[in-house]
Amino acid sequence: xxxxxxxxxxxxxxxxxxxxxxxxxxxxxxxxxxxxxxxxxxxxxxxxxxxxxxxxxxxxxxxxxxxxxxxxxxxxxxxxxxxxxxxxxxxxxxxxxxxxxxxxxxxxxxxxxxxxx
Amino acid sequence: xxxxxxxxxxxxxxxxxxxxxxxxxxxxxxxxxxxxxxxxxxxxxxxxxxxxxxxxxxxxxxxxxxxxxxxxxxxxxxxxxxxxxxxxxxxxxxxxxxxxxxxxxxxxxx
Numbered sequence: 001x002x003x004x005x006x007x008x009x010x011x012x013x014x015x016x017x018x019x020x021x022x023x024x025x026x027x028x029x030x031x032x033x034x035x036x037x038x039x040x041x042x043x044x045x046x047x048x049x050x051x052x053x054x055x056x057x058x059x060x061x062x063x064x065x066x067x068x069x070x071x072x073x074x075x076x077x078x079x080x081x082x083x084x085x086x087x088x089x090x091x092x093x094x095x096x097x098x099x100x101x102x103x104x105x106x107x108x109x110x111x112x113x114x115x116x117x
Numbered sequence: 118x119x120x121x122x123x124x125x126x127x128x129x130x131x132x133x134x135x136x137x138x139x140x141x142x143x144x145x146x147x148x149x150x151x152x153x154x155x156x157x158x159x160x161x162x163x164x165x166x167x168x169x170x171x172x173x174x175x176x177x178x179x180x181x182x183x184x185x186x187x188x189x190x191x192x193x194x195x196x197x198x199x200x201x202x203x204x205x206x207x208x209x210x211x212x213x214x215x216x217x218x219x220x221x222x223x224x225x226x227x
Binding site: 049 | 121123153166213
């Protein structure tokens with residue numbers, strides 16, 4: 001089946017620094033990738049959608065200059081949390097979808113736990 | 118009020134029991150309904166997909182959608198310890214953005 005990996009699986013950083021999270025589709029070409037954030041015991045919240053080679057579309061309330069997304073290839077998307085603060089501590093999950101797939105056929109990565117101290 | 122409500126649980130059942138997981142929602146425009154299973158420290162995986170109202174069965178899993186009541190259910194028959202996970206419902210209006218419930222943690226005890 002389709003596999004999506006994320007790296008790192010967890011990261012601790014100091015307040016004010018930037019953190020980059022990678023999302024890779026290992027055995028298929030992901031024309032669309034999604035980035036979600038999940039707080040403890042809460043639902044996944046869509047942060048942004050990116051299509052390969054295009055600018056990402058951020059959801060309302062998600063600062064595009066703070067959460068930078070790059071989807072430069074069909075197998076890799078990156079999320080950079082710039083000037084991270086403790087309130088950015090969360091579980092970040094990406095998902096990927098192939099071209100011609102139904103919208104619900106998103107394959108999720110295992111997530112990255114970010115802790116900002 | 119959240120668009121999609123889901124009891125967080127935990128729901129603890131003995132092995133072999135029938136499990137009923139539910140979500141309610143407020144947006145009558147939702148047309149697409151999904152159930153995902155999420156194991157600890159893993160991303161969600163799609164279990165069931167239903168369009169509009171009705172039932173859908175896949176092995177031990179049955180998904181039901183009642184749009185008149187804005188209520189969806191997932192039934193698991195003959196539950197197994199390996200079914201222990203968090204179950205997330207998700208919905209979509211036009212087949213694009215997914216709106217998730219908060220998830221219900223299920224524990225199936227041997």
